[in-house]
Amino acid sequence: MEALVEEKAPRYIKMFGLCPCERCAADVKALTLTNLQPAYIVRRRAEAHAMLTVYESRYNSTIFAQLTRACKIVMDSPRHDRESSLL
Numbered sequence: 001m002e003a004l005v006e007e008k009a010p011r012y013i014k015m016f017g018l019c020p021c022e023r024c025a026a027d028v029k030a031l032t033l034t035n036l037q038p039a040y041i042v043r044r045r046a047e048a049h050a051m052l053t054v055y056e057s058r059y060n061s062t063i064f065a066q067l068t069r070a071c072k073i074v075m076d077s078p079r080h081d082r083e084s085s086l087l
């Protein structure tokens with residue numbers, strides 16, 4: 001799940017015209033993962049790769065929804081220049 005978010009987050013950040021700095025990108029990923037249930041835990045890399053495709057198609061819409069939500073939250077209150085709590 002984390003790998004999928006890592007892979008997709010930069011695209012969404014661009015798509016939403018979000019600040020591309022590391023802090024904002026990290027916040028988007030963290031917020032997204034917080035809302036996704038880690039339903040599947042991968043033990044081996046070979047397995048991980050095979051499962052990723054299945055997992056991706058199954059959870060694509062969920063990841064999309066959570067990434068969209070995370071982007072909007074970060075866009076409304078970016079933390080790169082202040083330390084106030086996001087949540």
Ligand SMILES: [Zn+2]
Pocket residue numbers: 019020021022023024025078080
């Ligand atoms: Zn930023």
